Amino acid sequence: xxxxxxxxxxxxxxxxxxxxxxxxxxxxxxxxxxxxxxxxxxxxxxxxxxxxxxxxxxxxxxxxxxxxxxxxxxxxxxxxxxxxxxxxxxxxxxxxxxxxxxxxxxxxxxxxxxxxxxxxxxxxxxxxxxxxxxxxxxxxxxxxxxxxxxxxxxxxxxxxxxxxxxxxxxxxxxxxxxxxxxxxxxxxxxxxxxxxxxx
Amino acid sequence: xxxxxxxxxxxxxxxxxxxxxxxxxxxxxxxxxxxxxxxxxxxxxxxxxxxxxxxxxxxxxxxxxxxxxxxxxxxxxxxxxxxxxxxxxxxxxxxxxxxxxxxxxxxxxxxxxxxxxxxxxxxxxxxxxxxxxxxxxxxxxxxxxxxxxxxxxxxxxxxxxxxxxxxxxxxxxxxxxxxxxxxxxxxxxxxxxxxxxxxxxxxxxxxxxxxxxxxxxxxxxxxxxxxxxxxxxxxxxxxxxxxxxxxxxxxxxxxxxxxxxxxxxxxxxxxxxxxxxxxxxxxxxxxxxxxxxxxxxxxxxxxxxxxxxxxxxxxxxxxxxxxxxxxxxxxxxxxxxxxxxxxxxxxxxxxxxxxxxxxxx
Numbered sequence: 015x016x017x018x019x020x021x022x023x024x025x026x027x028x029x030x031x032x033x034x035x036x037x038x039x040x041x042x043x044x045x046x047x048x049x050x051x052x053x054x055x056x057x058x059x060x061x062x063x064x065x066x067x068x069x070x071x072x073x074x075x076x077x078x079x080x081x082x083x084x085x086x087x088x089x090x091x092x093x094x095x096x097x098x099x100x101x102x103x104x105x106x107x108x109x110x111x112x113x114x115x116x117x118x119x120x121x122x123x124x125x126x127x128x129x130x131x132x133x134x135x136x137x138x139x140x141x142x143x144x145x146x147x148x149x150x151x152x153x154x155x156x157x158x159x160x161x162x163x164x165x166x167x168x169x170x171x172x173x174x175x176x177x178x179x180x181x182x183x184x185x186x187x188x189x190x191x192x193x194x195x196x197x198x199x200x201x202x203x204x205x206x207x208x209x210x211x212x213x
Numbered sequence: 214x215x216x217x218x219x220x221x222x223x224x225x226x227x228x229x230x231x232x233x234x235x236x237x238x239x240x241x242x243x244x245x246x247x248x249x250x251x252x253x254x255x256x257x258x259x260x261x262x263x264x265x266x267x268x269x270x271x272x273x274x275x276x277x278x279x280x281x282x283x284x285x286x287x288x289x290x291x292x293x294x295x296x297x298x299x300x301x302x303x304x305x306x307x308x309x310x311x312x313x314x315x316x317x318x319x320x321x322x323x324x325x326x327x328x329x330x331x332x333x334x335x336x337x338x339x340x341x342x343x344x345x346x347x348x349x350x351x352x353x354x355x356x357x358x359x360x361x362x363x364x365x366x367x368x369x370x371x372x373x374x375x376x377x378x379x380x381x382x383x384x385x386x387x388x389x390x391x392x393x394x395x396x397x398x399x400x401x402x403x404x405x406x407x408x409x410x411x412x413x414x415x416x417x418x419x420x421x422x423x424x425x426x427x428x429x430x431x432x433x434x435x436x437x438x439x440x441x442x443x444x445x446x447x448x449x450x451x452x453x454x455x456x457x458x459x460x461x462x463x464x465x466x467x468x469x470x471x472x473x474x475x476x477x478x479x480x481x482x483x484x485x486x487x488x489x490x491x492x493x494x495x496x497x498x499x500x501x502x503x504x505x506x507x508x509x510x511x512x513x514x515x516x517x518x519x520x521x522x523x524x525x526x527x528x529x530x531x532x533x534x535x536x537x538x539x540x541x542x543x544x545x546x547x548x549x550x551x552x553x554x555x556x557x558x559x560x561x562x563x564x565x566x567x568x569x570x571x572x573x574x
């Protein structure tokens with residue numbers, strides 16, 4: 015090969031590698047950044063024994079919560095705090111029936127964006143619940159969250175049904191006696207359509 | 214060994230860059246005609262959604278009653294695509310894209326079921342006073358009804374939208390499958406994950422397409438499977454956002470969403486939870502209640518009490534019961550559900566079992 019051909023070849027190789035690099039970067043750029051839960055990366059560990067026997071004097075509810083927290087290791091406490099914070103955020107943003115009534119006709123023909131957002135948030139919460147099955151306090155908080163959500167008649171039927179479904183699954187997993195009789199039949203029917211006992 | 218010439222290097226370059234483009238390889242057996250007014254990105258989104266569906270593994274069987282009432286069968290993705298292909302044939306973009314110009318024939322045409330129209334004809338005036346606001350709309354059935362109400366054949370000049378098909382489209386049946394898509398269909402905010410390109414997002418968009426496809430069915434009273442007004446107390450009370458027949462468009466999208474949550478292996482748990490909520494929203498729009506007599510209400514209360522007790526029993530014994538015992542309990546539960554359903558809806562529930570579309574000859 016002549017020097018000129020070698021030079022052309024070199025230019026071609028540089029161009030090829032550059033375009034390949036740009037292509038790969040472009041593909042990566044198209045992939046959205048995943049929403050990640052900012053949680054400790056440490057896997058769940060067994061509870062560590064209580065080291066301190068001194069307990070501050072507080073109201074009964076907060077004493078109970080603090081006692082619960084004291085029985086958890088650091089990772090579990092972090093996860094619990096994260097869960098409680100997230101659950102509170104989500105609960106404050108759950109759309110109510112009245113909110114759906116304010117939407118325009120074209121916004122309710124298919125699932126409203128408000129409910130899509132709720133689905134995303136409830137999904138993230140569920141992932142946390144599934145991620146920490148050995149965190150008993152977190153599991154109890156989850157039960158409270160789902161029960162409060164299912165009990166509230168101001169929430170749309172779809173949200174109440176999903177919450178009741180999750181509450182029922184948690185009861186199933188822990189062998190708990192949970193009574194569904196207070197709930198409207200239409201909600202119970204929707205919940206059973208999701209086959210809570212087959213999942 | 215081949216000479217390292219410029220030509221060979223160029224060929225090598227083309228070959229290597231084309232290998233990197235395998236992501237764009239599609240293997241779908243059905244694809245609607247898509248208007249040239251869509252952007253390339255929008256077209257790619259639609260094709261990739263359909264491709265995703267075609268590559269999903271076998272779906273679990275659908276409820277036989279649902280299959281009977283909607284022709285929607287599980288089993289293989291190709292069955293679903295075939296169902297869609299029979300009902301969704303042309304996609305046009307809404308809002309910015311002008312609708313195809315339409316013409317009414319001079320001569321009178323005799324339509325089948327000539328004097329029978331759907332109870333809710335909310336879309337009748339969409340042709341005359343078009344103001345597309347919903348995410349998607351089945352224009353084919355609207356044009357068909359427009360023609361039927363005037364006993365004229367409606368034809369559309371679609372050359373501007375679809376340059377590679379015959380210029381004139383005669384609306385002889387709702388199965389002409391002309392669907393209008395609003396730009397909000399492609400918005401990230403209208404997706405499950407908020408990102409727009411995850412498996413669950415594709416499945417949600419597909420559920421909308423299946424929903425509109427169902428509007429291509431029906432004849433006489435069931436023509437178009439139009440929506441009903443949601444009753445007082447409903448989440449969407451007073452809106453045309455419910456269905457009275459149990460085999461309408463919301464049943465189709467609900468069934469698709471429920472199965473999606475069950476079979477989507479590439480969906481994370483958060484996405485599945487969101488798909489469940491979407492299913493519950495759609496399922497709750499199917500109005501299958503009638504007014505009960507006092508005796509029927511009493512019977513319903515008894516059945517409900519039995520159901521409550523059965524659920525408690527299930528919870529109490531779930532961890533200790535054998536699979537056989539669980540199946541017995543589940544069978545009893547399903548049996549009770551059916552009894553409740555029959556009592557509340559009558560048997561059969563309002564279902565247009567024969568939902569084949571009518572058509573002009």
